[in-house]
Amino acid sequence: MRLAMSLLVSVMVSVGVLAQTATLKLEPVERQMPPYIQERLNANDRVLFDKLMRVGIESAWSLVTAEGYPQNFINELTPLKPHYRMVGRARTMRYLPNRKDVRAKLYGAGPQLNYKSAEEAQPGDILVFDAGGEMRAGVSGGVTTIRFLVRGGAGMVIDGAMRDVPELEAMHIQTYMRRGHASSVSPIMMSVDYQVPVRIGSVTVVPGDILVGDTTGILVIPADIVEKVANTALEHDEQEEFQRDLLLKGESIYDVYPMNAATKKRYEEHRKLKR
Amino acid sequence: MRLAMSLLVSVMVSVGVLAQTATLKLEPVERQMPPYIQERLNANDRVLFDKLMRVGIESAWSLVTAEGYPQNFINELTPLKPHYRMVGRARTMRYLPNRKDVRAKLYGAGPQLNYKSAEEAQPGDILVFDAGGEMRAGVSGGVTTIRFLVRGGAGMVIDGAMRDVPELEAMHIQTYMRRGHASSVSPIMMSVDYQVPVRIGSVTVVPGDILVGDTTGILVIPADIVEKVANTALEHDEQEEFQRDLLLKGESIYDVYPMNAATKKRYEEHRKLKR
Amino acid sequence: MRLAMSLLVSVMVSVGVLAQTATLKLEPVERQMPPYIQERLNANDRVLFDKLMRVGIESAWSLVTAEGYPQNFINELTPLKPHYRMVGRARTMRYLPNRKDVRAKLYGAGPQLNYKSAEEAQPGDILVFDAGGEMRAGVSGGVTTIRFLVRGGAGMVIDGAMRDVPELEAMHIQTYMRRGHASSVSPIMMSVDYQVPVRIGSVTVVPGDILVGDTTGILVIPADIVEKVANTALEHDEQEEFQRDLLLKGESIYDVYPMNAATKKRYEEHRKLKR
Amino acid sequence: MRLAMSLLVSVMVSVGVLAQTATLKLEPVERQMPPYIQERLNANDRVLFDKLMRVGIESAWSLVTAEGYPQNFINELTPLKPHYRMVGRARTMRYLPNRKDVRAKLYGAGPQLNYKSAEEAQPGDILVFDAGGEMRAGVSGGVTTIRFLVRGGAGMVIDGAMRDVPELEAMHIQTYMRRGHASSVSPIMMSVDYQVPVRIGSVTVVPGDILVGDTTGILVIPADIVEKVANTALEHDEQEEFQRDLLLKGESIYDVYPMNAATKKRYEEHRKLKR
């Protein structure tokens, strides 16, 4: 689905015989990358992420599936903020149930991974925590996330729990998680792997994947195909917007979606006019 | 429960010795059928649905149960919009896991049922999708729902998933579902039956049932008894409003709810005065 | 985590070479006891509950755990109101599946416990209903809760379901529960025990426990240690606020959280200045 | 259902034209109270429990429900032993999540309840542990159960986990539970209440209830009505056995179950002959 960001779609519809005066108004969904992040992106990402802010996630899903990735949609997690589109690049971490010996080895070798990932984050990054769905301990929290925000972080996806939920809710980025928990990561969990393929819900997320999320869920787009997906989906959205307008004017869905021959012709003319 | 739509219940209460100046204010809950739908309803439905917009769902539940329907409340689904009352008439569809042979037969015989139901919807209808709780595929989405809106649709109840969740959230109707999913209905699911009894959560919904939903859940009222339920419940709500007022004034719950003899007498007087 | 209630933390950050003008703004979280409750509290509770309104739940969790209570956090229930901190004292009830013989004995001996607890509630009390997670019947509802509000009630925690959810949402207190249900408590459940230890999620709650809840979950603090926890946590929060400020200014998390020697020195100076 | 213990029901059936020689053989289900328990029962229990060993749980369920107890069947737990009927009297315990302060108080006052219940058990008792479904810690184990066995214990029902599962499987009593766990009860759980009403699955079990369990689940019979239930159910089973025989002989279910007038007459004659 795609709703233009700048237009208020609002029409008068008359289907009955009596005077009907109420308008059918579809509220546009506001979607833009927060300026703080946007101005830190490199030129390529700024263009790409802007497209992905506007694209229909459903159109993009069709294209990602057509490219051979039918399992790339996450809908098991809950977004903290309503009405918010998240776009960014996956930086992944893998957590496991805590064990004294493994922890001693790993934590002796370097900082815990929520620290490391916040410190090394690039503008437009999304931190992806695979905590195996564990809900009895938070894997990170507000303070570490402030460092991530300053670095230009664009979102967080946690298959598990987080501390400081009200603080996260007040931030300008989206966070997807299962639940909150006030505990520290110890003694239930420990961070194990950095920038490896991980499992979120029933999707494998690879470092560098581009994630596009809203309240429907999160689409995981392999970096190789993201340009193609973004461009083709926008074209498809343009057509869908035309179809939505016809439906709002009261035309039958059988003529419009999918388009019959006559509607297709009208659409071709509409496109010519628009250019 | 019933909260008058037009009154702001707000009282001063003093239970301590010190000066207590804070008021106990109960915010009224706004509840009205969206004008676009309302003016398309026939005369009977306009009156009936207006009553059901105001009725206490709990009072109505008691009456529906007393009529022999103790299993008619759905609370397994999540409403997309907060603070919203849905009232309308069930138009049902049954979905099953996709199968090549069954799909070929059914889809050869007519349009997919989310199309058909949107096209044939009458003002005040609620689309009811029994998708068996499946969360790996959306059964319908934004574009089809626009056609439904234009027709005067009043709500959607999906035991499964939907596409285009932000678009649905922005509409003037309520949608109850389990989760979002960006996928098309294929290849996981297919529509099978139209206007048959279906299962939503642990309730059988029959075409023509009247549904009344808010954030507590959805009450399913057989059409035969809906007038009686609406009228009797409104009477009961009138009494409950009196009881609420007494409680807000600081009276003991033991005298008021249920009413003892003295309170009953006061209520009789109150009713006479009101008329 | 702790966000000062009165300050708007908002800074200019420059990490790139190009002109970057967007500010990193953290919205403060509003947290105060509703005046109606506050002015009914006794002097001790007023001071204590005010501290707990400001304290970081995560800091407090660490201290509660350090005191020997590692299992005292509830995150299985859903709060009805976003952005809301609940503080109060547990008044507990235990419900069991309904049984004719037990019910006859108990209900002959006195009022149902949701009535009794509303009537006997003291200002700042939180009603805690252990309904074993049952979601097929509401254990209490709006009318009874009005009596509780008038008495100065500060919140409700239900391991089960409640009636009248929109009415509860409109109240000035927080309610945590699993789901709504329009039914009365009968015939599925019955109240059995009053002011005994109960199970909520995977936590034992004892009458008199102090509960502190927000959207992360609910911390259960034994009354014996609550003063110590509140005071120590506030001190810890003061340090964390300093750390947040440094991070917002762009310092590395490795220097700040935890603080290295240099940062510790700066913090000592900061504290002297503040006094 | 009821299968006679001593008879092998085995018949020749011919429904086709060709020679059919295979017999339809229903294996009888062996059901008897283990002798060790039986000879320790008092005279009344020996008679009553023997009846309940033979009764159809389904017939008994109908009668228990008709007496006003429609919620008295437990089917959420797994029996350790196949092909085994458990009959006995409930001795109940309530466990809660561990908490230092509550534990100190309770464990100072007397032994842990799995010890106490094993020591105080009477012949024919069934230990009923309400552990709230917790599966991360065993509430009791093999050693304590040996003491229970010596005392004449007849079964165990645990809404939670047990240690020493292979040892329990090898005993001559049935154990119903959710899962095994090798841990001790600490530090996750603690015993709190002895011989109080408890919740198992979605059923309230009261001390003194008579439990009858097999692989279908566990029927909970209030002591007041157990004689009546046992006697009436056995009568009903006698009729059902007659019906089974007719069905095995190839008669139509429409004539037999429920019985039409002709079949009823035959049954009356059958009963006269039997006496």
Add this chain to the structure above:
Amino acid sequence: MRLAMSLLVSVMVSVGVLAQTATLKLEPVERQMPPYIQERLNANDRVLFDKLMRVGIESAWSLVTAEGYPQNFINELTPLKPHYRMVGRARTMRYLPNRKDVRAKLYGAGPQLNYKSAEEAQPGDILVFDAGGEMRAGVSGGVTTIRFLVRGGAGMVIDGAMRDVPELEAMHIQTYMRRGHASSVSPIMMSVDYQVPVRIGSVTVVPGDILVGDTTGILVIPADIVEKVANTALEHDEQEEFQRDLLLKGESIYDVYPMNAATKKRYEEHRKLKR
């Protein structure tokens, strides 16, 4: 997988230097249609079902999937009998949550569907009950199933619960279900549709489908393709048996599974010899 029914695969293996005398013995799995059913089947079914008794369910699954049915495997239900292969033809029923009005209409029009299906069953039929996963009420039980047995019934698949579990366990057919329950179908459920497509787990089962089940789960084969699937799978199993033999002799899996060129050649020779 396929294990010959008549051969005991048992070999001596030496991989170490020391004397190793233990044999690697694979117990053959006994699989045959019970004679009572077999002799009542028509000629075609007798041949077909015999093949399906021997076929590898995994080989058959691959072929069913290759034919366009990737969703046709049920693994959500529990078989009552271990070590048992079920083969037969689906006779379907759909149950819904009970509702007074719908029940009155349906039950006035004819017998409850568990009766009807038992009475009308043909030899080799499998009763398939779609009860929506409901576990609070049994949809059928032992007495009705005796009529089904006499008719030559070959199995039962219930997405829900059954009465009389020990009796069902003692029968010569397999039953798959979620749980047992001693209750009658009323007042929770009612039978609604007969011989329509239904949902079991996440699979659509159509009347006339051929079901093949063991402890791995149940493969649902559309009638149109069952001959092809059975024959091709048996061929594939023959090859797999050769591969198993090589592995048992200690050959490397890299040469054998899949077969490299040399192994393929040996297999061709092996086939020639066998004929």
Add this chain to the structure above:
Amino acid sequence: MRLAMSLLVSVMVSVGVLAQTATLKLEPVERQMPPYIQERLNANDRVLFDKLMRVGIESAWSLVTAEGYPQNFINELTPLKPHYRMVGRARTMRYLPNRKDVRAKLYGAGPQLNYKSAEEAQPGDILVFDAGGEMRAGVSGGVTTIRFLVRGGAGMVIDGAMRDVPELEAMHIQTYMRRGHASSVSPIMMSVDYQVPVRIGSVTVVPGDILVGDTTGILVIPADIVEKVANTALEHDEQEEFQRDLLLKGESIYDVYPMNAATKKRYEEHRKLKR
């Protein structure tokens, strides 16, 4: 718990006044490493694994926990074989949801990991598959497991599903899993990592860990502490066996478990005599 393998514990008990002749007989649990595996073990493992075949899992759990590993018990999986003790060394694999690009890279670099692990297995190894709990696809099956058996494999632990369940049930090793599925691993899953730390249930398993499993669950013992755990647990079991004998003789649990001073003295004497 510990039950001696060679002794049949069977005693006469008299607690009543009447003649009681039934014996309290505890069936010993047979536990030995299958000879085929045993004779392939190296000398150290043969001794160690023999101890672990006899040790009480509960005693060992206490010691593992005391060494700092309180989270090392798996009870979320189902063992295929009843009455069976599994002992061996973990060889781990990690599976993720299938993705075309990752799969292409990994499968180009070497064989799928169920093949590789079967081929490289050492005598006494246990294959540990972390499939994230996925139940819609089998990660391995019968043929590959035959290669593993020939190599001396001692067990399999799958947090997911397996093909060929009846074949696995017939083998001389134990398999723990969630469910069966007839499908191949594709297209739902793919193998990703070999011999890395993995998550099974809520436990981290590291390559080389020693696993000890029965129907209670699986204890995960770090290799560093396994000798100490085995020896100390056997000592503790010796004492528990003494306690069991006293209980079987009818002594009070209060004197015996834990032992009071008098019982301790008797135990010391018993030990002296035994040596």
